[in-house]
Amino acid sequence: MNKNYVIDTMFDYFQLEGKTAIVTGAANGIGAGIASMLAGLGVNVVACDIEDGPLEKTVGAIAAAGGEITAVHCDISVPADVEKTIALALNKYGALHILVNNAAGCGGGKKIDDMTDPEWDRLINLNLTCVYKFIMKVYPVFKAQKYGKIVNISSGAAITGDWSDPHYAAAKGGVISLSRELAVEFAKDHIYINTVAPGLVQTRMVLPWEGVEENNILVGRIGTPKDIAATVAFLASAASDYFTGQTICPNGGSWMY
Numbered sequence: 578m579n580k581n582y583v584i585d586t587m588f589d590y591f592q593l594e595g596k597t598a599i600v601t602g603a604a605n606g607i608g609a610g611i612a613s614m615l616a617g618l619g620v621n622v623v624a625c626d627i628e629d630g631p632l633e634k635t636v637g638a639i640a641a642a643g644g645e646i647t648a649v650h651c652d653i654s655v656p657a658d659v660e661k662t663i664a665l666a667l668n669k670y671g672a673l674h675i676l677v678n679n680a681a682g683c684g685g686g687k688k689i690d691d692m693t694d695p696e697w698d699r700l701i702n703l704n705l706t707c708v709y710k711f712i713m714k715v716y717p718v719f720k721a722q723k724y725g726k727i728v729n730i731s732s733g734a735a736i737t738g739d740w741s742d743p744h745y746a747a748a749k750g751g752v753i754s755l756s757r758e759l760a761v762e763f764a765k766d767h768i769y770i771n772t773v774a775p776g777l778v779q780t781r782m783v784l785p786w787e788g789v790e791e792n793n794i795l796v797g798r799i800g801t802p803k804d805i806a807a808t809v810a811f812l813a814s815a816a817s818d819y820f821t822g823q824t825i826c827p828n829g830g831s832w833m834y
């Protein structure tokens with residue numbers, strides 16, 4: 578038997594204890610699930626959102642359960658907020674290893690005939706440009722330490738083309754392309770960047786669709802924030818070190834590519 582293989586299996590690829598992560602949009606839904614799971618795995622979590630009340634509630638519950646977590650009011654479209662969040666992570670926890678770009682908004686099922694230019698611009702900015710800008714603020718930190726894990730939350734809407742909200746779908750498609758492109762440039766500095774494109778997940782964002790699609794999901798249920806958080810935890814850990822520029826689709830088998 579190969580001796581290196583035996584030694585290698587003793588390494589805990591899923592260990593995340595002591596790492597520090599920023600999770601955007603952590604007050605509600607999937608972001609709250611990601612913050613909770615990472616904190617449960619021993620990650621120092623910097624949880625940011627614009628909804629201060631729900632953020633305090635989520636962070637309070639995670640801290641009460643023993644997680645190391647800090648709430649920050651951070652609007653991802655405000656550069657000073659993004660800088661403040663990164664500085665807080667570095668000052669409080671001494672390092673930053675993981676960025677989860679989860680914050681986003683949707684258009685509520687807009688059809689193209691109802692689309693306005695301001696609405697198009699708003700979602701492209703929030704769901705794509707702000708993701709790019711957050712990454713570029715973290716990039717110097719990851720580059721200097723020659724390590725970083727970036728996980729971007731896209732959507733099945735970017736791939737299946739049947740969810741309406743064309744501006745949302747286009748922005749989420751852009752996130753997939755951006756991640757793939759940056760992976761090429763980041764690889765030499767051991768900065769891993771991957772995308773999660775969930776199917777329907779039980780959050781307030783999908784209320785208009787709830788109950789509609791369950792029949793099309795092979796496992797027979799809509800996803801939960803925990804389903805997505807588990808994928809993010811994998812992509813944040815050394816277990817995924819052979820993944821970069823990839824898109825993983827937790828969707829219960831509702832569509833397969």
Ligand SMILES: NC(=O)c1ccc[n+]([C@@H]2O[C@H](COP(=O)([O-])OP(=O)(O)OC[C@H]3O[C@@H](n4cnc5c(N)ncnc54)[C@H](O)[C@@H]3O)[C@@H](O)[C@H]2O)c1
Nearest residue numbers: 602605606607626627652653679680681732777778780782
């Ligand atoms: N729920 C689904 O079925 C589904 C499916 C595919 C992808 N997604 C994606 O998952 C992610 C989370 O969505 P969710 O379903 O939990 O929705 P959600 O509305 O519950 O959560 C989104 C969070 O982002 C925050 N946010 C919005 N604008 C922000 C800003 N400018 N700065 C900081 N925070 C901001 C909101 O306050 C909210 O807490 C999004 O990227 C979404 O596109 C969701």
